[in-house]
Amino acid sequence: MLNDAREVPDGTLLETDVCIIGGGAAGISMAREWAGSSLDVTLLESGGLASDPRTQALYRGRVFGRSYFRLDEARTRHFGGSTNCWHGMCRPLDPLDFEERAWVPGSGWPFGLAELRPHYERAQRVCGLAAFEYGAERWTLEGEPPIAFTDDAIESRVFQIAPRRFASLYGQALERARNVNVQLNANLIELEADADARRVERAQVATLAGGRFAVRARHFVLATGGIENARLLLASRGVRSAGLGNDFDLVGRHFMEHPHLVAGAWLPSSASIPIGFYRPRRAGEIHVAGLLTPSARVQREERILSFASFFSRAAELPDFEGRLTRFIAEMDGAPDPASRAVFFMNEVEQAPNPWSRVRLTEERDALGVPRVQLEWRLSPIDKRTLWQGQRLLARSLGRAGLGRLQVLLEEDEHSWPANLGGGRHHMGTTRMHVDPRHGVVDANCRVHGVANLHVAGSSVFPTSGSANPTLTLIALALRLADHLKRELR
Amino acid sequence: MKRGLDRRALLRGIGGAAALGSVGSGLLGLVGCGPSGDLETGLAACVADAEAARVVGAEVLVALGPSLPTAAELAQRLAGAARAEWEDRASTDRARLFEAVLAQHLADFDAGRLFGVRGWLLSQTEAQLCALVARRRPAEV
Ligand SMILES: Cc1cc2nc3c(=O)[nH]c(=O)nc-3n(C[C@H](O)[C@H](O)[C@H](O)COP(=O)(O)OP(=O)(O)OC[C@H]3O[C@@H](n4cnc5c(N)ncnc54)[C@H](O)[C@@H]3O)c2cc1C
Numbered sequence: 289m290l291n292d293a294r295e296v297p298d299g300t301l302l303e304t305d306v307c308i309i310g311g312g313a314a315g316i317s318m319a320r321e322w323a324g325s326s327l328d329v330t331l332l333e334s335g336g337l338a339s340d341p342r343t344q345a346l347y348r349g350r351v352f353g354r355s356y357f358r359l360d361e362a363r364t365r366h367f368g369g370s371t372n373c374w375h376g377m378c379r380p381l382d383p384l385d386f387e388e389r390a391w392v393p394g395s396g397w398p399f400g401l402a403e404l405r406p407h408y409e410r411a412q413r414v415c416g417l418a419a420f421e422y423g424a425e426r427w428t429l430e431g432e433p434p435i436a437f438t439d440d441a442i443e444s445r446v447f448q449i450a451p452r453r454f455a456s457l458y459g460q461a462l463e464r465a466r467n468v469n470v471q472l473n474a475n476l477i478e479l480e481a482d483a484d485a486r487r488v489e490r491a492q493v494a495t496l497a498g499g500r501f502a503v504r505a506r507h508f509v510l511a512t513g514g515i516e517n518a519r520l521l522l523a524s525r526g527v528r529s530a531g532l533g534n535d536f537d538l539v540g541r542h543f544m545e546h547p548h549l550v551a552g553a554w555l556p557s558s559a560s561i562p563i564g565f566y567r568p569r570r571a572g573e574i575h576v577a578g579l580l581t582p583s584a585r586v587q588r589e590e591r592i593l594s595f596a597s598f599f600s601r602a603a604e605l606p607d608f609e610g611r612l613t614r615f616i617a618e619m620d621g622a623p624d625p626a627s628r629a630v631f632f633m634n635e636v637e638q639a640p641n642p643w644s645r646v647r648l649t650e651e652r653d654a655l656g657v658p659r660v661q662l663e664w665r666l667s668p669i670d671k672r673t674l675w676q677g678q679r680l681l682a683r684s685l686g687r688a689g690l691g692r693l694q695v696l697l698e699e700d701e702h703s704w705p706a707n708l709g710g711g712r713h714h715m716g717t718t719r720m721h722v723d724p725r726h727g728v729v730d731a732n733c734r735v736h737g738v739a740n741l742h743v744a745g746s747s748v749f750p751t752s753g754s755a756n757p758t759l760t761l762i763a764l765a766l767r768l769a770d771h772l773k774r775e776l777r
Numbered sequence: 778m779k780r781g782l783d784r785r786a787l788l789r790g791i792g793g794a795a796a797l798g799s800v801g802s803g804l805l806g807l808v809g810c811g812p813s814g815d816l817e818t819g820l821a822a823c824v825a826d827a828e829a830a831r832v833v834g835a836e837v838l839v840a841l842g843p844s845l846p847t848a849a850e851l852a853q854r855l856a857g858a859a860r861a862e863w864e865d866r867a868s869t870d871r872a873r874l875f876e877a878v879l880a881q882h883l884a885d886f887d888a889g890r891l892f893g894v895r896g897w898l899l900s901q902t903e904a905q906l907c908a909l910v911a912r913r914r915p916a917e918v
Contacts, residue, residue: 439887555897608836612897614829619882619903679891682898687886694896 290463293474300501304330307505309476310512312369314744314765321769323465332474335366349660368455376451378759384584385753391591394640398731407763417448432564438688441586449575479524494655511744514714533735540646544638544752545710553629556691558622566599592673593637594754600633620689637754668701718747817852819867834911848912
């Protein structure tokens, strides 16, 4: 059922088995899991079915330090969440991303890819993607092979791309489900815990029309996105002044993005080297596009993070490059020098950094919830990964006689060029760790110390890999749904 | 060996490069291969498109800084410890000199010996080769 929270009488207490807060990729994926079951599920969604400026303004916040998107432009606050505007580029994490890496402080998930694999397969279906296959072989087209490197430093993979709008895709099914009560225009303003903060008693809800009511549930799932999940825990300070689940001052810390920037141009040695594999192209119901990423071996040896380089644009060659291409065509044995350079967009893993963080400010939004300040901080290893990654790519291309790479970066560990951006991927602020001193949630995404509070979304990622986050966060949300189903049996 | 040599066949003889497919297969003017002249001349003769190499080489020289090396010095740097052998090849069989240059060029990429020119990462060998061409008078190339 889709309901309008503005019609719920003031002071009402709704009772439910599972209360999901946030109707975006994570919340909708979870709610679907219970549609038609015997359990009673309430989904609280801040927005309505369409965008509304007053609701969107609840996302405003301050950006401190490194420049970033305006916070109310970095995500979408209505039913469907940021899937209303996402690009649908999907890729799972790699096996190494889950491991504890000695050169990446704070790395290591409580489980490996094998644990998540069946949930990834389900997440593929939720996202309307093809089979769970991301290797280059599966997606190679006749005459458009991936780059034929002669070493194993850099590997080709693909994105599967399907920018499905979750609200239109699943809204009707949720509307039909009698046991799922979707409350639109319902804003969580605080989670109220019992006296020793071991259980959440109620979710306090407000509407922009002035209404207030509460929800009592056996289990609560916070699924409001990578920044809001932290904001709402920090703002739930009725019992603990530091906020819920924040006994070790971890909530909001370790904010991670995927730094995005064009950092290199590839000058192929031959005009006939095909690059179609790396351009987005149709493949049945979806699109795919190739990408380049460092192998696990090279990440270990070079002590770098992961990154993904993908096609950005091709450009005519200026004068100097015109000569250079003639020379390298000779060196590489190509009869037909290329006439264009190919620019790569790089999407880089960011190492967990406790000083990269989301915190509350004194300022409040229209519903009285403290606004956030985002302080996005990068670490030397992030920059080194980008720089070293470009060198590795240059070496592999040169070694294979496939051309040369231009690196558009300073070779240092601190400076970042002005074209640095993010992917609007908000991760890490309620990180997962088996030990409450190192993580906000446990391996089942339950907030440490709070028996019935769980978090769904990329805020639980301990590390980010270089893959766009949504497929992984949906896989985790489905795994969490399974866990709660068992708990509620 | 003559200009127009099948360089794929030639490359098959280069250690470590056998698997490389077409790398270097169109490289070099390989002008005359008889016993003709010194190392510097032999190296310069490795480049067919001297005009392109000269433009790239001018930038390499800028990147190398104020102490402008002569073409002969660059030839020596290129050959390094293999100088005697390269000189021998230069005077007896330039195709084999080219083999050595190409093998060193590929080994540079393996070992990460790169040289940045306007941000383009070249192998040190090819960068020095271009610089050498740029340091010679056009008629000499
Ligand atoms: C322009 C853009 C492009 C993107 N492209 C990609 C891409 O190609 N690939 C990829 O993997 N990811 C991409 N992303 C990121 C992707 O959209 C997010 O990872 C994903 O939507 C996160 O899902 P979520 O459910 O955690 O949060 P969201 O989808 O943001 O959903 C959160 C929901 O919670 C609701 N909410 C917030 N606060 C409250 C509250 N207090 N009470 C009740 N409800 C609340 C919101 O209204 C929203 O519906 C992109 C994002 C943007 C903005």
